[in-house]
Amino acid sequence: MMLFFRSEESLNDWCEKRAYPRRPSATLPQLWKMGLAWYADRLSPTARRPNPDEIRGIFSDIGLSDPFWDPRADYLA
Numbered sequence: 001m002m003l004f005f006r007s008e009e010s011l012n013d014w015c016e017k018r019a020y021p022r023r024p025s026a027t028l029p030q031l032w033k034m035g036l037a038w039y040a041d042r043l044s045p046t047a048r049r050p051n052p053d054e055i056r057g058i059f060s061d062i063g064l065s066d067p068f069w070d071p072r073a074d075y076l077a
Contacts, residue, residue, distance in 0.1 A: 004028075024068040033062045 005011040008025075015022045026034070037058045041047045050058060052071040059069040067073050 024064070024066040026062075026064060030062045030064060034058060034064075037061070 003014075005014065011025060012022065014020070038050060055071045056069075059065070
C-alpha cells in the first residue's frame with residue numbers, strides 16, 4: 001500500500017493520530033526517478049525486472065539508503 005502526504009508534518013500527524021510507527025518514506029521526485037529507472041526498458045523485448053543488486057543501486061542513486069529499502073534485508077521499520 002502506498003499513501004501520499006502533503007508534507008513530512010502531515011505524515012507525522014497521521015502516524016501520531018493512529019499510533020502507527022513512522023517508517024521510512026520517499027518523496028515524489030524520488031518515486032519518479034525510481035519509476036524511470038525501473039521501467040526504462042519495459043517496451044523492449046528483452047525487458048526484465050531489476051535484480052536485487054540493481055535495485056540497491058537504484059535506491060542508493062535516489063537517496064534511499066535506510067536498511068528498509070534493501071531488497072535482501074529482513075527488516076521492517
